[in-house]
Amino acid sequence: MFETAELGRKTSKEDYRKQEPFLRVGLLTAQYELRDADFPVILVLGGNDRLGCTEVSNLLHEWMDPRYLAANVFERLTQEEAERPRFWRYWRTHPPRGQIGLYSREWTARAIVDRVAGDIDEVGLARRVRNIQVFEKALSDDGALILKFWLHTPKHALKRRLKAAKRTPGRAGRVVKEDRRIVKRYGEMKAVAERVLGETSRGEALWNVVESTDANSRDVTVAQTIIQALTKRLAERPKSRKPPRSARAAAAAITVLDQVDLSRRLEKDDYERQLKRLWRRLADLSEKAHTRNMSSVLVFEGWDASGKGGAIRRLTHAMDAAHYRVIPIGAPTDEELAHHYLWRFWRRLPGAGHAALFDRSWYGRVLVERVEGLATEDEWKRAYAEISDFEGQLAHRDVLVLKFWIHLSRDEQLRRFKVREKVPFKKYKIAQDDYRNRSRWNDYEVAADEMIQRTSTDHARWHIVAGNDKRWARIDVLKTVCRAMARALKK
Amino acid sequence: MFETAELGRKTSKEDYRKQEPFLRVGLLTAQYELRDADFPVILVLGGNDRLGCTEVSNLLHEWMDPRYLAANVFERLTQEEAERPRFWRYWRTHPPRGQIGLYSREWTARAIVDRVAGDIDEVGLARRVRNIQVFEKALSDDGALILKFWLHTPKHALKRRLKAAKRTPGRAGRVVKEDRRIVKRYGEMKAVAERVLGETSRGEALWNVVESTDANSRDVTVAQTIIQALTKRLAERPKSRKPPRSARAAAAAITVLDQVDLSRRLEKDDYERQLKRLWRRLADLSEKAHTRNMSSVLVFEGWDASGKGGAIRRLTHAMDAAHYRVIPIGAPTDEELAHHYLWRFWRRLPGAGHAALFDRSWYGRVLVERVEGLATEDEWKRAYAEISDFEGQLAHRDVLVLKFWIHLSRDEQLRRFKVREKVPFKKYKIAQDDYRNRSRWNDYEVAADEMIQRTSTDHARWHIVAGNDKRWARIDVLKTVCRAMARALKK
Numbered sequence: 001m002f003e004t005a006e007l008g009r010k011t012s013k014e015d016y017r018k019q020e021p022f023l024r025v026g027l028l029t030a031q032y033e034l035r036d037a038d039f040p041v042i043l044v045l046g047g048n049d050r051l052g053c054t055e056v057s058n059l060l061h062e063w064m065d066p067r068y069l070a071a072n073v074f075e076r077l078t079q080e081e082a083e084r085p086r087f088w089r090y091w092r093t094h095p096p097r098g099q100i101g102l103y104s105r106e107w108t109a110r111a112i113v114d115r116v117a118g119d120i121d122e123v124g125l126a127r128r129v130r131n132i133q134v135f136e137k138a139l140s141d142d143g144a145l146i147l148k149f150w151l152h153t154p155k156h157a158l159k160r161r162l163k164a165a166k167r168t169p170g171r172a173g174r175v176v177k178e179d180r181r182i183v184k185r186y187g188e189m190k191a192v193a194e195r196v197l198g199e200t201s202r203g204e205a206l207w208n209v210v211e212s213t214d215a216n217s218r219d220v221t222v223a224q225t226i227i228q229a230l231t232k233r234l235a236e237r238p239k240s241r242k243p244p245r246s247a248r249a250a251a252a253a254i255t256v257l258d259q260v261d262l263s264r265r266l267e268k269d270d271y272e273r274q275l276k277r278l279w280r281r282l283a284d285l286s287e288k289a290h291t292r293n294m295s296s297v298l299v300f301e302g303w304d305a306s307g308k309g310g311a312i313r314r315l316t317h318a319m320d321a322a323h324y325r326v327i328p329i330g331a332p333t334d335e336e337l338a339h340h341y342l343w344r345f346w347r348r349l350p351g352a353g354h355a356a357l358f359d360r361s362w363y364g365r366v367l368v369e370r371v372e373g374l375a376t377e378d379e380w381k382r383a384y385a386e387i388s389d390f391e392g393q394l395a396h397r398d399v400l401v402l403k404f405w406i407h408l409s410r411d412e413q414l415r416r417f418k419v420r421e422k423v424p425f426k427k428y429k430i431a432q433d434d435y436r437n438r439s440r441w442n443d444y445e446v447a448a449d450e451m452i453q454r455t456s457t458d459h460a461r462w463h464i465v466a467g468n469d470k471r472w473a474r475i476d477v478l479k480t481v482c483r484a485m486a487r488a489l490k491k
Numbered sequence: 492m493f494e495t496a497e498l499g500r501k502t503s504k505e506d507y508r509k510q511e512p513f514l515r516v517g518l519l520t521a522q523y524e525l526r527d528a529d530f531p532v533i534l535v536l537g538g539n540d541r542l543g544c545t546e547v548s549n550l551l552h553e554w555m556d557p558r559y560l561a562a563n564v565f566e567r568l569t570q571e572e573a574e575r576p577r578f579w580r581y582w583r584t585h586p587p588r589g590q591i592g593l594y595s596r597e598w599t600a601r602a603i604v605d606r607v608a609g610d611i612d613e614v615g616l617a618r619r620v621r622n623i624q625v626f627e628k629a630l631s632d633d634g635a636l637i638l639k640f641w642l643h644t645p646k647h648a649l650k651r652r653l654k655a656a657k658r659t660p661g662r663a664g665r666v667v668k669e670d671r672r673i674v675k676r677y678g679e680m681k682a683v684a685e686r687v688l689g690e691t692s693r694g695e696a697l698w699n700v701v702e703s704t705d706a707n708s709r710d711v712t713v714a715q716t717i718i719q720a721l722t723k724r725l726a727e728r729p730k731s732r733k734p735p736r737s738a739r740a741a742a743a744a745i746t747v748l749d750q751v752d753l754s755r756r757l758e759k760d761d762y763e764r765q766l767k768r769l770w771r772r773l774a775d776l777s778e779k780a781h782t783r784n785m786s787s788v789l790v791f792e793g794w795d796a797s798g799k800g801g802a803i804r805r806l807t808h809a810m811d812a813a814h815y816r817v818i819p820i821g822a823p824t825d826e827e828l829a830h831h832y833l834w835r836f837w838r839r840l841p842g843a844g845h846a847a848l849f850d851r852s853w854y855g856r857v858l859v860e861r862v863e864g865l866a867t868e869d870e871w872k873r874a875y876a877e878i879s880d881f882e883g884q885l886a887h888r889d890v891l892v893l894k895f896w897i898h899l900s901r902d903e904q905l906r907r908f909k910v911r912e913k914v915p916f917k918k919y920k921i922a923q924d925d926y927r928n929r930s931r932w933n934d935y936e937v938a939a940d941e942m943i944q945r946t947s948t949d950h951a952r953w954h955i956v957a958g959n960d961k962r963w964a965r966i967d968v969l970k971t972v973c974r975a976m977a978r979a980l981k982k
Contacts, residue, residue, distance in 0.1 A: 057812040062804065067819035067850055071812040079570045104813065313553065321548040321562040322595065328558035333826045359558055 001194050002152050005209040011216035019220055024063045026227040031064050033234050034098055039143035040339075041100040041230065042136075046109040047151030048182050048189060049158060051165055052212040053104050056151070056222055060102065063223070070095060071102045074110065083295075083352040085393040086128075087135055091346035096338035097143070107132050108148075108200055113178070115192050116185055125192075127396070129199045134389040140204035141382050142340045145233050148205055149222055150197060151212040155186045255449035260407045260464055266471040275314070278478040282318035285485040286355070290323045293352040294488060295399045298481070299361045302406030303444075304434045305416040306467045307474070311406065312357050314474045315481060323353065329360040341365055341383075342390060349394075362387055366451045371443045384454045395459030400488045403460060404477055405452060406467040410441055492685050493643050496700040502707035510711055515554045517718040522555050524725050525589055530634035531830075532591040532721065533627075537600040538642030539649060539673050539680060542656055543703040544595050547642070547713055551593065554714070561586060562593045565601065574786070574843040576884040577619075578626055582837035587829035588634070598623050599639075599691055603684050604669070607676055616683075618887070620690050625880040631695035632873055633831045636724050639696055640713055641688060642703040646677045746940035751898045753959040762962040766805070769969040773809035776976040777846070781814045784843040785979060786890045789972070790852045793897030794935070795925045796907040797958045798965070802897065803848050805965045806972060814844065820851040832856055832874075833881060840885075853878055854894075857942045862934045875945045886950030891979045894951060895968055896943060897958040901932055 011019075034041065043060075045053045057071050072093045081089045087107065095101035105113075111128040114120045120128065140146050153161065162179060182189055201207040208225055212218045266274075289296065298315070300308040312326055327348055336344040342362060350356040365383040369375035375383070394401050417434060437444070452462045463480050467473040502510075525532065534551075536544045548562050563584045572580045578598070586592035596604075602619040605611045611619065631637050644652065653670060673680055692698040699716055703709045757765075780787065789806075791799040803817055818839055827835040833853060841847040856874040860866035866874070885892050908925060928935070943953045954971050958964040 054811060054813065058808075058810075061812040062808050065800070066804065066807055066812075066817040067800070070816060073813035102812070309556070309558070313557065316557055317549075317553050319549075320545060321552040321557075321593070322545065322564035325561060326557040333824070335824045335826045 001197060001209060002190060005152050005211045006154055006213075007211060008213070009211060009217045009221075010214045011220050013216065016216040016220065023220065023223040023227070026231075027060075027064050027223060030227055030230040030234065031068060031100065034100070034230065035068060036098065037234060038097055039145060039233075040095040040097050040139075042095070042139060042144050042146045043100055043102045043226070044106055044108070044146070044148040045102065045104045045151065046106065046149070047153075047210075047212065048186070048193070049151040049153040049161070049212040050105075050179055050182070051161060052151040052153065052215070052218065055215065056149070056219065057102055057104060059219055060223075060226075064100070068098070069100045069102060071104070072106070073104045074106055080351065083293075084349050085397045085399070087131060087393060088346060088349060090135070091343060094139070094339055094343055096335070098338075107135065108196060112189065112193050112196050115196075116189050117181075125196070129196060131389065131393065132200050133202065134385065136200070136202070136205040138342065138382075138386045138389075139340060141378075144340075145229065146205040147226060147229055148201075148207045149225070150193070150207050150209045151218065152209050153212045155183065157213040158183055158186070255445060256452050256464065257405075257407055257445060257449055260466050262407065262409050262412075262466050262468040264466045264472045265469040266475060268471070271471040271475060274475050275478070278475065278482060279318040281482050282315065282478065282485075285482060285489065286319045286323065288489055289355075289400075289485060290320070290353040292489065295350045295352060295397075296355040296485070297350065297394055297399055297401050298355065298357045299363070299401075299403040300357065300359050300406065301361060301363050301367065301404065301448075302465075302467060303408045303413055304437055305413050305420070306406040306408040307470050308359055308404075308406055310470060311404070311465075311474050311477045312359060314478060315357065319355065324355040324357060325350065326357045326359060329358060329364060342386060345390070349399075362390070363451060363455075366455075367444065367447050368437075370447050371440055384451075387455055388457055388460075391455075391457065391460040398488075398491075400484060401460040402481060402484055403455075403462045404465055404480075405448065405462055406465045406473055406477075408467045410438075412468045413438065492688060492700060493681060496643050496702045497645055497704075498702060499704070500702060500708045500712075501705045502711050504707065507707040507711065514711065514714040514718070517722075518551070518555050518714060521718055521721040521725065522559060522591065525591070525721065526559060527589065528725060529588055530636060530724075531586040531588050531630075533586070533630060533635050533637045534591055534593045534717070535597055535599070535637070535639040536593065536595045536642065537597065537640070538644075538701075538703065539677070539684070540642040540644040540652070540703040541596075541670055541673070542652060543642040543644065543706070543709065546706065547640070547710065548593055548595060550710055551714075551717075555591070559589070560591045560593060562595070563597070564595045565597055571842065574784075575840050576888040576890070578622060578884060579837060579840060581626070582834060585630070585830055585834055587826070589829075598626065599687060603680065603687050606683050606687075607680050608672075616687070620687060622880065622884065623691050624693065625876065627691070627693070627696040629833070629873075629877045629880075630831060632869075632877075635831075636720065637696040638717060638720055639692075639698045640716070641684070641698050641700045642709065643700050644703045646674065648704040649674055649677070746936060747943050747955065748896075748898055748936060748940055751955055751957050753898065753900050753903075753957050755957045755963045756960040757962040757966060759962070762966060765966050766969070769966065769973060770809040772973050773806065773969065773976075776973060776980065777810045777814065779980055780846075780891075780976060781811070781844040783980065786841045786843060786888075787846040787976070788841065788885055788890055788892050789846065789848045790854065790892075790894040791848065791850055791897065792852060792854050792858065792895065792939075793956075793958060794899045794904055795928055796904050796911065797897040797899040798961050799850055799895075799897055801961060802895070802956075802965050802968045803850060805969060806848065810846065815846040815848060816841065817848045817850060820849060820855060833877060836881070840890075853881070854942060854946075857946075858935065858938050859928075861938050862931055875942075878946055879948055879951075882946075882948065882951040889979075889982075891975060892951040893972060893975055894946075894953050895956055895971075896939065896953055897956045897964055897968075899958045901929075903959045904929065 045056055047053060061069060061071065070093070074089060077089075090103070090107055093101060093103075107128075111120075111125060111132065114128075115125045136146055162183065197207050197209070208222075210218055210221050210225075288294075300312060302308050316324060316326065325348075332341075332344060345358075345362045348356060362383075365375055365387075366380045370380040391401050417438075452464065456462045463477075465473045465476050536547055538544055548564075552560060552562065561584070565580060568580075581594070581598055584592060584594075598619075602611075602616060602623065605619075606616045627637055653674065688698045688700070699713075701709055701712050701716075779785075791803060793799050807815060807817065816839075823832075823835060836849075836853045839847060853874075856866055856878075857871045861871040882892050908929075943955065947953045954968075956964045956967050
């Protein structure tokens with residue numbers, strides 16, 4: 001892969017001077033057209049020539065409008081980053097539609113460097129590669145144009161460059177230990193890079209290996225590639241993001257949800273006795289979780305009026321308000337709409353020892369967005385895999401992930417709507433939407449059933465709660481949480 | 492102050508039971524009405540009874556809807572927090588309109604504790620108090636309802652509480668060193684608290700001192716106070732945020748801007764020679780700044796087409812793209828609109844060793860928002876003080892703050908508009924708005940003149956740049972930045 005890139009191509013100073021104005025106008029024009037387009041650009045600069053990456057990054061900032069171009073260089077993990085899954089820092093710096101994010105020392109380069117340094121083994125590397133594939137596919141499926149450049153320099157040329165840099169005033173500081181290590185372990189790094197690049201060079205995110213020996217030739221190649229790819233993409237008829245109105249689903253055959261025994265009830269005495277016992281237990285467990293830096297992510301989905309809020313409050317009763325956040329998910333803000341739909345959830349992941357309780361969640365993609373036709377069929381179908389990867393990363397970081405679907409019968413829902421309309425401080429909870437959603441019960445049932453089947457994984461299983469009796473549901477949720485926390489704390 | 496609060500008030504268990512349902516309904520109703528209101532609530536819980544603060548915080552989460560209530564407890568500074576001015580962490584957790592933010596161990600409590608621990612001296616304390624006053628006034632002026640409670644417990648009762656807590660399972664962990672220190676240094680803490688509370692108890696943010704010896708009585712008092720204050724505020728006719736169309740200003744008398752010598756020019760040869768020299772210098776200086784963790788905030792304001800973008804690019808040419816961000820300020824997003832106008836700038840402050848270059852800035856408040864009537868007279872007039880405090884905090888944290896107003900004659904502006912319309916990759920820069928703004932030249936001139944006079948401080952002076960000749964302007968900006976950085980690095 002790298003040998004074929006070692007073409008010894010050179011661009012003379014004169015030639016470069018001639019091409020520069022065209023490259024600049026080309027980049028700038030494409031960048032300004034992008035401003036009105038409906039997708040972001042992810043520009044990755046990696047390679048064994050780290051000084052070259054910095055040079056190209058600086059040049060692009062110079063040639064383009066730096067206001068809509070943000071460089072992200074990832075060094076050692078900060079405390080906030082270390083407390084969350086690895087990809088958190090890449091998600092939170094993700095550019096909004098119409099803008100360009102430039103990434104150096106990013107997910108792929110980091111995986112390679114960590115493997116060469118021995119920080120991860122082969123299994124760890126394989127996991128990273130999978131994460132990279134899913135990450136890039138998710139962004140690309142969402143419309144992002146991903147352009148990846150690997151600046152490759154043969155060993156002798158690399159040595160020469162480092163020496164020259166050390167002598168240049170204002171540049172010596174840029175040669176660091178890692179650069180010297182790359183030269184020293186040239187062969188090893190090359191072997192790992194070759195493998196990883198091959199595995200992460202996929203249709204939606206191909207690697208462009210560019211020889212970096214001659215800076216002029218390198219700059220021209222990178223700029224031309226960006227102009228071509230961006231212009232081509234801008235010229236494509238924008239894929240209509242207006243999804244077809246989803247057809248009403250036929251009533252589902254027998255679903256997982258049909259098997260829920262909604263007749264389960266709990267008497268008041270029994271309920272209160274169990275509640276007190278479970279509260280003591282949860283207070284103890286959540287205190288321990290905080291002390292031991294264990295984080296949790298709890299997801300609550302279910303029909304309108306199924307009692308999600310009540311179940312959440314019965315949990316938080318026993319927790320310290322400083323250690324949890326209840327996060328209600330409604331319609332996205334315009335900042336959120338300008339990003340991939342998972343961005344707003346990544347942003348809100350809890351730090352070490354904290355819990356996030358999501359009142360509705362990323363599953364909206366395969367529930368309300370599917371049923372109401374807010375997401376295309378492609379979009380919600382690929383969401384299953386994206387969500388599994390997201391939750392997998394949480395689990396890998398030892399975050400406890402628990403998901404509840406609170407089930408309810410149609411009759412019981414109607415009864416609760418009527419009650420809400422009468423009780424003064426409950427009337428805020430009822431909206432016209434609720435009745436409209438109710439009329440699409442069948443469609444929601446089909447969607448929920450498929451969701452539960454497709455996204456129940458070992459590390460993030462769905463717990464289906466019989467919700468017709470609120471007492472039963474609350475105790476069931478409390479018990480499940482306590483059991484899962486106790487198990488996780490034993491590890 | 493505290494003695495008068497030691498009333499020995501008690502609420503019997505029975506009484507408490509009777510009042511509880513009314514308090515809950517009252518809180519919940521007020522909270523739901525707040526959801527549609529145009530202001531946030533800042534609820535501060537401080538005091539020598541830290542266990543009590545936790546209890547009250549948990550209780551409020553239980554009685555209200557935790558989805559629109561976020562508890563913020565501030566421990567030691569995280570790395571990201573330590574790199575920015577002290578109030579950064581309070582600004583970034585500021586609740587949006589319609590929601591409640593609950594703060595413990597916050598700005599006031601922290602100042603008191605730091606003073607008692609000897610981490611700051613009297614001068615430092617005085618500065619903190621000033622920061623607190625400006626911070627709370629800014630939020631309150633923007634509409635926020637600020638409710639501050641200081642839970643006070645006499646020494647003997649405090650000792651008893653800590654002992655009891657240590658024996659309670661699941662609570663022992665909550666008694667920490669700081670709690671024991673409070674008892675030990677009871678008198679000292681009381682004296683400092685009394686003074687600081689007095690100085691930060693102002694019309695817009697009064698302290699409510701509540702005796703915390705009897706938990707029932709404390710809870711009832713806090714809940715009642717919240718209900719009363721919130722209900723009262725909700726009942727007030729909402730202040731019309733629709734500002735009166737600002738009258739056109741009379742042509743200003745002689746302004747600061749009139750004194751700018753716009754005839755200054757630089758020949759091409761001279762320009763290029765100076766440019767190269769300054770670039771070398773800036774590359775060196777900015778590399779040093781990064782290594783030494785010095786951050787900079789550069790602000791660019793000026794007429795449309797005055798060459799802000801060009802001046803910025805001439806700076807970034809010599810800087811490493813990984814160490815700066817160019818931040819264009821346009822119309823706010825809806826998330827930004829839901830907060831105080833300074834929130835979006837606080838969020839974007841650079842970390843240690845980084846630079847932020849703002850292409851337009853917080854000064855929009857006293858420029859475009861003033862002239863176009865987007866801010867009321869009250870709002871833009873008080874912005875001068877708010878901005879000075881903001882920049883003062885940056886300077887106090889040793890952030891280099893530089894502000895440029897690039898000046899231009901009306902004729903030159905028109906000439907540039909015409910050029911932009913003809914050059915393909917410049918036409919993106921011209922919009923109908925530009926011509927409309929141009930027609931209000933006089934008003935903008937008055938606003939800019941007042942802004943420069945009112946916000947030129949020792950630590951953040953305005954540099955007025957003669958912009959009719961682009962070369963002159965760019966060299967002037969470069970020189971000013973180099974000089975300021977060199978001076979700052981010498982300190």
